[in-house]
Amino acid sequence: MLAPDVCSAVGEELSRAVGAENISDDAAQLQSCSFDYSVVTGTCPDFIAYPHNKAEVREIVRIANEHHVALVPVSSGPPRFHGDTLPSRGGIVVDFSRMRRILKLDAVSRCAMIEPGVTYGDLVPALEREGMRLNAPLAPRANKSVLTSCLEREATLIPKYQYDYMDPLLTVEVIYGSGEEFRTGSASGPGSPETLKADKVNPWGPGAIDYYRLLSAAQGSMGIVTWAVVRTEVLPTVRKLYFIPLENPQQMCAPLDALLRKRVVDECLALDNTNLATLLAEDPSRDFAALKAALPPWTVLACVAGYQRRPAERVAIQEKYLTDICRDLGLRAQTTLPGAGGLEEEVLRLVSGPWNKEPYWKLRRSDRCHEIFFLAPLSKAGYFVELMRELVAQSRCPELDYGAYVQPLVQGRGAHCSFLLPCDSASESEAEAVRGLFLSASQALAKKGAFFSRPYGPWADLAYRDYSDGAAMLKTLKQIFDPNGILNPGKLCF
Amino acid sequence: MLPLKDLRHTMESCNHCGQCKWVLGPKTKGYDYAEICPIHQRFGFDAYSGQGLLNIAEEILDGELEYESGLVDLIYSCTTCGACDINCKSVRDMEVLETILALRARVVADGWGPMPAHQEAAGAVAAHHNIYGRAHEQRFDWLAPEVKLTKNCTTAYFAGCSAAYRYPQIAQDTAKILNAGGLEFTVLHAEEYCCGGPLWRTGQIAEARKVAEHNLAVLEKQGIDRVITSCAECFGAFRDFYPRLGPVNFRVMHITEVVQQLIAEQRLTLHHREDRKVTYHDPCLLGRLSEPYVPWNGEIQAFGRHEPPKQWRRGAQGVYDAPREVLQAIPGVEIVEMVRNEENSYCCGGGGGVAEAFPDFSQWTARERCREAGSTGAAAMVSCCPFCQSALEQALGAADGGMKYLDITRLIAEALG
């Protein structure tokens, strides 16, 4: 908490900067910013500020520097899961819900320019109207900030559109912690954003540094992004979803790898029956168990698509590749969902846009959850799934019905592995056991080569404990971009 | 002979692109055997390469680089195999090997070259007309009584020093083959002097010219219109060096070209079968460096225009097919190619005076070539140059890997039955 005199001065200055109606010091609201579904312990901020434009953001950063007050940027609505938006020492939560403009949709250059408050619920339908779509995560909540998701390198559904882990983020405008403004890639210049005619779709540079990478997975600790240009794709005119049932997770690598080598499929992922049932159950409390039992242990979802030209021909060729690949591997690709026929359209919807129901799907089976996620080579995903099974079996909650999800990334050269651990807060001992599993399994997985590339909360220790040289470099960069350390202190290695 | 200053365009044009060090892309077959320049592969510094030698030549020409023994060693460590030249010429209009040879001539003219071993060879040639210092009267000891020579014939077999003194079997086999094919020929007997190639390639131009002019005069006097060689070094000298001295009024054919022709005309039948898998080593002077020298005295104008147009020797017209066709005509012979073959052939280490001046490096190069030959699974390495034979046989002997070296004339002679 800020000292009263500082608090008062900051409050006044914030009021001048964004308007009194756009700051909040309401205790309940402040309190709501101090916790989420993660294991991270937060503190109450002193203010929430709702800037409307870049000038206001810049002014907030100036105020924070002047008074050495922490700023915690928050772009998405609740529920939040990673602890990255929890203030570690009070300060100002900068809430971007008022910066929610879609600045440009460009169907020719296939991109969208968005402010941080633009959500999947906003962008996906807007893009569809323009004949475009976004390579998005699996069923993101509708109030999730697209910009944050991209900036945080969240896993997305269509590996063929990922050339590296930064996609689909292209360029950004950022106010660094120092208060200085910068634009990355081809947004950098020449001239101002108004005079620059470039479409701002080249993410690299300017010069010999990929500045946008330095901002990625930073949890807002390097700078505050005021807009971003993200890559969009042509909306298919024909789509056909295939299901490849698997008996065990070790089977998933071969078909996924073969499909992605040939770039046959668009959306492409593997879900275990727990997660798939969680996503598909009409009423989880009623339908989940039966649905799970009916589904194969694992299902690969693979979507083939045709676009604007000769779509049926394209789909036919891709289907042939898909079925040939599966046949050669002794697998069967089918258009009906094994064990749950009739839900195919629902699955297609799930991989096509945000989650619009309540509660968010990750909270459908319990009122809390912990999610372990990391990166691995696709070939090792099956191994980690098995390892997690052993870790759960050895834990204090061996019967935990956790869900597993493997998302191939970057054209199949990597994979996002996720384990969703449901956790009912009604039982303190169960909550404690799951929390313990979350922590111990994370450690064990990391020890075996799971790469916690986005080290939220306690994972920071896993990532940086034995990486002192890299941590030192990050601290040097932090010193350059945020010399007073005002941006989201206490996160990562900062 | 072009003086160094006439090659300034080449020196100034080099972009350090590295093509003089690497097999051209489309001919590359993998990680191994992709390097083409022995000195660069062995010593690593850029100075040890076609590019480096161009840079050195330019600094010497401009008086920016002082002589020292290490520099002279470097210049003479190059085997002048011309791999740099041909690979460079695949993409550029430059004369890399010409520059290296001109640099050597300049080093000699400046009193810093050649190496003692090369001086010794020149002395031997001056005294005995052969590079080994052996008695001139022994030069035709190889000539067995059964060899049928034709008097007043316009075709001459030029054995060369190496076959005459070191590898008489080659000369004997060659004569046997020619007789078997019914091709009339003669030899120059005591009038055959060293071809001059080894002297020319070590920068000893005056000494080389002397013996070459002698040979030219003899050939002219005897009315020879076709010279057959079994030595790539001699072949290269006749094709590339002699035309620089004046008009050459005879054709030069390598024995493999002759045999190819005899087989085509059904004058020679190779019937004795022996099953063996062989790999063929293209000698540089029979392959990429064997295109006839074409004088060009013109001006290099803006943007590289050569006026009058220059006929470039880019290595495509070397003798590559004849030895292969002849080998294929031998019953039981299976040819397996090395990665670096034809115009991309890797040096045996025996040329350019390196075997004499730097025997260790020469053998390093030969071993690298033998390593490649061994990778083909062949039982024997076949070639048709006594200088290659000397280097490669020694390396194979030291390696003790079971692979044999065979001159192509031996295989042909054996196949005659």
Place this chain on the structure above:
Amino acid sequence: MSLPKQIYAELEQIVGAEYISDREYILAGLRHAMPSSPVKPLSPAAVLLPGTAEEVQQIVRVCNRHGLKFIPTVSSLIGFAYPTALNTIILQLKRMNRIVEINRTDRYAVIEPGVRHGQLRTELMKAGLSYPVAAVGPGGSVLVNFACSSGDNHNQHGASRTNRYILGVEWVLPSGEMVRLGSLANDAGWFCADGPGPSLRGLVKGYAGPFGGFGVITRIAIGLDEWRGPAELPTEGRSPDYKLRLSPDRHKVFIFKFPTLDRLRDAMIEIGKAEIGQAVLKYFNATAALLATQSANDFWELWESGLFQRELSRPLYVYLATHSAEETAYEEAVLREIVAETGGEEVDPAIRAIYENNMDFFILVGFLQRVLRLGGAWAPAKLSADSVHHMFEIGKAIPEFLEEFAAKRLIVDAPDNFQIISMEYGHLAHIELLFLWDRSMPAWGEIPMQVMARSHETEIRHGHHGSMPPRSMPMLGTLGPLYSNCHIWSEKIREAFGTGR
């Protein structure tokens, strides 16, 4: 200027006597930069051939102790490989030439700096794998090309620029410390470049690389794509007239000409949206003529015939590489539909045959150095990327500044000698303008500076992002403020970490 004996001895102790030299005749091989540069570079004080990353670390520490600058290089093709200050040593990393690993399952290769394109690309074919080879010739270092220099390539429509393919990185910092980036940081293997947390990979390379000016990258992993051709290149013929044809069922080349750049642009955009094609580009026409001929005289004969100006001033090259004849037929049908809609026509069949007969243009680009053949000089004035649309806007403005130079006969009259290469199915594109001038002209060294200055003026006037990065420090100082003050940020980073040179 030679190194003091004691420093030489320290360095010699690290690499061994065989791999260090300060002899003038050895250094002579490293002080003749590009013919296009009027400035002869300074001589390095010594050259070293380290064999391991540990040796590199030790050398860097010695440099830091004694105030020496160092430049890591491999093939030294580009001007950045040459010293601009006294007391600079060159580390030629050729001996660090191991392919550490080819991982067929996870599709990556771990390489050291000395591995060349010709070696790796052909070695990977045996494993059915590939990567986009930037047009630097087969002797170019793969690592340098991926991590340290530019990295545009003919195949980046179906693939991408090489910077996209960087995975794990092992990097000796200017301080001499070794840092491992991406998944390698946490002993999780080589598969990922970014993380943990903010991606330090961003310091390794941006649009271009640091050209050896930021420590020494000693190993990288690069991502690999599937190779759709044979295990070995089916090259026929001999230098310089190679033929390299791939199966027409799966590999096809088309070249179309368009009446306007706008139509050509529209075709490129539509092809991207259809997600067909491996390579899609508007190629240089004078460069094409250079690549298609075997000597400068041949070039001039061809160029003066006007054929390439007539046929290739607005060409669209399309290379289809597919998995089956059916897919090829599909892609060709879509392609022809788009070309018909946008008003394209096939060029003279003789020109198409050049590329059908030598598909190396889409593999190793082994003839690239022919562009240097005029023996004059060349330079790129544009070098940047953004949308296809924006790149064509830049292309259309080229005559505004280039024509005066051609009119004065300072450069070859080839205003269409620029390329626009579609990238990542047309999501973006790269532009490069090559102009050729003659070193026999008086004050020839000023020509490229003047062309580049006028090019920049045009870009600023139009708001065109046509030259990123500004290619020299003085330019960066002047132009940096127009590029979001990037010069200030890059300088801050250089100051914080040091550079080595």
